[in-house]
Amino acid sequence: MRLSNAKFVKQGIRAVAARAGVSTASVSRALNNPDAVSPSLRARIEQAIDVLGYIPHAPARILSSRRSRTLGAIVPTIDNTMFARGIASLQQYLSSVGYMLFLTTSGYDLDVELQQARNLISRGVDGLVLRGDCHHDGLRKLLADNAVPFINVGIYQPDRPYPCVGTDNEAAAYRAAAHIIELGHRRVGIVSALQRNNDRASARVAGFRRALNENGIEFPPQWHVEVPYTLDDAREAARYLLNLKDRPTAVVCGNDVIAYGVLLEAERDGFSVPRDLSVVGFDDLDWSRHLRPSLTTIHVPTGETWQRAGEYLVRRLAGEQTIMHREIDFSLVVRESTAPPPKSLK
């Protein structure tokens, strides 16, 4: 049997309304648009809310209003300083504007990414933050079909029809390699992250290679190694490169973790950096300037990048003007790990 008598309502907005002697509509208004109710009513409602310890039920709110004030983010993994950093900034920004963040991970698997996107859309997110522009076709269709705003973060691709914000990885990598070349190196190895399903990693490799090409530098294929995101793998790659009978005098790395691994292994094998070998990283993690030798690397403002991604979506959802492609500047930070090549190997 349905109880229609308000006195019996024990919780929810109806209880607040009953207690304050107003309608549910007024309570809702007092919550969402305080200026729309008279001060006296508002005071009564606020008191009732306090007394009852009323907490609005977000799912009901979302169901009714068709807006969740929640964004979704899909990153390959949060167990990577760069992503953790970015997510932290994004979350902080979103919470400052009253939004929440639903965070999921894909493990660099495009199918999983699609699945997670479906999940998030099902959850009612207002928009999606994605990493890079390497996605499943089904994901693009899904986003289009459901009219979900999204942005690709960590890349800069002004020619593509999708919104993005990030640094131009290709150009940054080019800059890193150019630095090495300017120092006089002609024998340059590359240790990159895995390129599969990782357009950021591939763009960096492309940048390295373009710099070598444009300077007429030969690049034997065995001087390029791909490794996962662990120190052990990076060390192994370094060991391999350094023990080649025709070894490179410099190594450009896909990220700082790899560079650190190369640094460690070089020292272990008796090479002095930068005297015998120059090493360049990419990302400029916190500890890179503390290393001995400190690491020459590309500084990428991760926090800013992710915050801007959030800003883009929030503004778009508010119907404001937005910029589709936003470039975030990188910078080359020259520290101790790079120097001219040893005379003997020049």
Place this chain on the structure above:
Amino acid sequence: MRLSNAKFVKQGIRAVAARAGVSTASVSRALNNPDAVSPSLRARIEQAIDVLGYIPHAPARILSSRRSRTLGAIVPTIDNTMFARGIASLQQYLSSVGYMLFLTTSGYDLDVELQQARNLISRGVDGLVLRGDCHHDGLRKLLADNAVPFINVGIYQPDRPYPCVGTDNEAAAYRAAAHIIELGHRRVGIVSALQRNNDRASARVAGFRRALNENGIEFPPQWHVEVPYTLDDAREAARYLLNLKDRPTAVVCGNDVIAYGVLLEAERDGFSVPRDLSVVGFDDLDWSRHLRPSLTTIHVPTGETWQRAGEYLVRRLAGEQTIMHREIDFSLVVRESTAPPPKSLK
């Protein structure tokens, strides 16, 4: 005007039902409890879902069923390897059992933590994962009032009436200090994390001190320094300790990042570790074994800890038997950064 003719329903479960020629109840059943509908019906429904690209609307589902299959987690920050690790494990586990995770951060602020909890409860989470047992009184009340299951992770407190899972930080710290004492050190400095609103950090300090006390070792107050979670601060603390005219011969650290800072600064100031100074860390981060000298530290199985926290809540929500206090074993990992004290300073 209300459209009652099913043919006009364009989306949602009613559209699927119309297309498959069944009731919404059957569609719901096919989705949530496939065995409850006949195979033929199920097939028809699944086909309709496919054709329409139907995605269930989670908020409606939550509203109606009063269950969200979502947990909330509040951590101080995700910009800390240990938390990132833990969250990653938790999330992976939850997704394997069909749960989602709402992640928020408190920045070590109890008021913010309370606010975030309110936020998460409002979002309809089925349970909450909290860090430690240092909470706002309002949070305890909130959890009790709303009957929200929760668990304190990263600590082990069998005497408290709240569920928890984690290592016994006090005992682990005791073990670390005992190792130093066993090596013969009598002059031991402590560089801990900030203890304010961080019961994990305080428990570690307590463990260090108990070990010193029980061995009758004097501990001048100026040998204890507290620092935030950055390399710079740790280095500054080390500089201070090492330049004391009466300097310690060993430093036990609240975590590996601090220990790394101490290592760096010691080397910079011309001290050789472990010959002139022994250093012990806590956490055993990935890179700790790669350092030179590699770091003696307490290994804490973070991933397992957080996964168990998830398991606890999931089981509890399923009405299964659960263990309220679960201890996760730590272990002392002895590496190169510890040795007997120099004879001259013994």
Place this chain on the structure above:
DNA sequence: GCAGCCTTTGAAAACGGTTACAATCTAGAC
């Protein structure tokens, strides 16, 4: 004192699912 306009408030219909309950159908027991 009254018409007309704004502001404030309330009644009730959505929003998109789940689920209690009832209705129907099937098969086995007698």
Place this chain on the structure above:
DNA sequence: GTCTAGATTGTAACCGTTTTCAAAGGCTGC
């Protein structure tokens, strides 16, 4: 062939909000 228990399906109320629409109330200017 009838009866009954069990399996399958449908009907419709309900979850807790928002929001449309209309009604009521308060002012202004005449």
